[in-house]
Amino acid sequence: MTTTSPRTVFEPEHEMFRRTVRSFVKQEVAPHYSEWEDAGVVDRAVFLAAGELGMLLFGTPESLGGAGSRDWRFSAVVNEEFARAGFASVGLGLALQNDVAAPYFLDLADAEQQQRWLPGLTSGELIAAVAMTEPGTGSDLAGISTTARRVGDDYILNGAKTFITNGQNADLVVVAARTSEDRHRGLTLFVVERDMPGFERGRNLDKLGLHGQDTSELFFSDVRVPARNRLGTTEGEGFYQLVRNLSQERLSLAVMAAASAEGMLDHTREYALGRRAFGRPVGTFQHSRFVLAEIRTEIDIARVFVDHCIGLHVRGELSPVRAAEAKWWVSDLQVRTADRCLQLHGGYGYMREYPIARAFVDSRVQTIYAGTNEIMKELIGRDMGLGE
Structure with missing residues (x-):
């Protein structure tokens, strides 16, 4: 490496793990990366392979198939090695799973939800996405207009999202939706599952770069989401x-x-x-x-x-x-x-x-x-x- 700054933030166990990740990148990613770039999407098999080596959702309890470690430095090692090697399309997909989606499942999901979702997310069998951005709403989260209306034991979800990382591959999508008119206390998070009727994926967006990263439009038309798929104990905590x-x-x-x-x-x-x-x-x-x-x-x-x-x-x-x-x-x-x-x-x-x-x-x-x-x-x- 041409940089000279000392790395004191990592311990020996992180550097040992780094060697594993570096070998994974060389053997499992480099030979196929051009194919994934041409296809516009990363093969789901790479998530399974990463899961087998313990590279996903480090905080998942051991009882559910994880390492039970909330030491974020392991995730940082994964991020560094993919980025340094120049394989950002795969690295971004894994970082989305580990750093963006994981906290919703580890910190907000109840015990029953964790039993349903954490084993698959940790093994790579399930791929996650987070749907915040809308066609008319960028960085202004309070401007989200997708709606979720309570009907009995379900919520009826309507709206559209765009620029969603892992959008084509995702099995579980954390969706921010409006359950009241209050700008900040009117948002609630729901987990929409792959085969729910009314949930459709739009085109895989044609981007300037990150050609192997599936970035998509998502559409929700009267999607019936069970109340048991709501994240958080009450409505209105989403923002x-x-x-x-x-x-x-x-x-x-x-x-x-x-x-x-x-x-x-x-x-x-x-x-x-x-x-x-x-x-x-x-x-x-x-x-x-x-x-x-x-x-x-x-x-x-x-x-x-x-x-x-x-x-x-x-x-x-x-x-x-x-x-x-x-x-x-x-x-x-x-x-x-x-x-x-x-x-x-x-x-x-x-x-x-x-x-x-x-x-x-x-x-x-x-x-x-x-x-x-x-x-x-x-x-x-x-x-x-x-x-x-």
């Missing part, structure tokens, strides 16, 4: 349940962004040393040296901050504002790194057969999802007393 989980999601993206930048730098350094122009390696020109030196320094700074945030999260001390700082700054760094590294590749950087080309298009969305970076800055500014 606060969603917000509570955003810090972990944003830290997860920051972790992936830093590791992706490291991977891009490693590839570019190797290319710059091997590619010759005017009788010498392009990496030995002063401009190339300076650019690579700048990138490495920025990544080292990002790595120290991200590791600090990981430590805070493990201790239960990561604030939403700190997570927002990590998400916006490190994802911006990832985009800048992709741009500069592609430039150093010259014309070859524009060819899709080179990893930097894929990294360039995959990186761009990092500043958009889980709350745009403009929203992150708004949160930080308000924390400084600068809100309206």
Whole structure:
């Protein structure tokens, strides 16, 4: 690796697990990744293979087939290794299962719900998605218009969602729906299952990057969801349940962004040393040296901050504002790194057969999802007393 910052946040057991994940990426992902990119969706078998190695839902109790560990550093290792290797389409799908969806099932599901869902989510037999974003609603969760109306022992769900990660593969979808007109106390979360009548998947969206990641439109037309599929003890808790989980999601993206930048730098350094122009390696020109030196320094700074945030999260001390700082700054760094590294590749950087080309298009969305970076800055500014 070309970065030099010390990694003190991880223990020996995490580094041992890292070797397992790295081997998995090399053997189970790399040989098939191009096929999944062409197909527009990752083979479900990769979730099963990851589950067999204990790479999913680390917090699932042992009695339900999990490791029973709430140490988020294991999930961070998974995120880092996929991102560093440049396989973001698979890494994002696993991160969605581990970091975004898992808290709803581990923390909000009751004992009966956990018995139904956790074993499959942990083994990879079941794939999860979280449906918040709507065609007319982006970062404004309080603007969600999908409705759920109570009728006896069921809720009748109507509405549409878009940009849903794991949308085609998902067996369980955590759906945010409006159960009253109150903007913040009127949202409730439900788990919609694959074969419920009225639940339909729209097209697999044609994205700029992340071509192997199934990102979909979802439609709900009079879907009858049993009340036993509601998450939380009462109606109206959904907005606060969603917000509570955003810090972990944003830290997860920051972790992936830093590791992706490291991977891009490693590839570019190797290319710059091997590619010759005017009788010498392009990496030995002063401009190339300076650019690579700048990138490495920025990544080292990002790595120290991200590791600090990981430590805070493990201790239960990561604030939403700190997570927002990590998400916006490190994802911006990832985009800048992709741009500069592609430039150093010259014309070859524009060819899709080179990893930097894929990294360039995959990186761009990092500043958009889980709350745009403009929203992150708004949160930080308000924390400084600068809100309206």
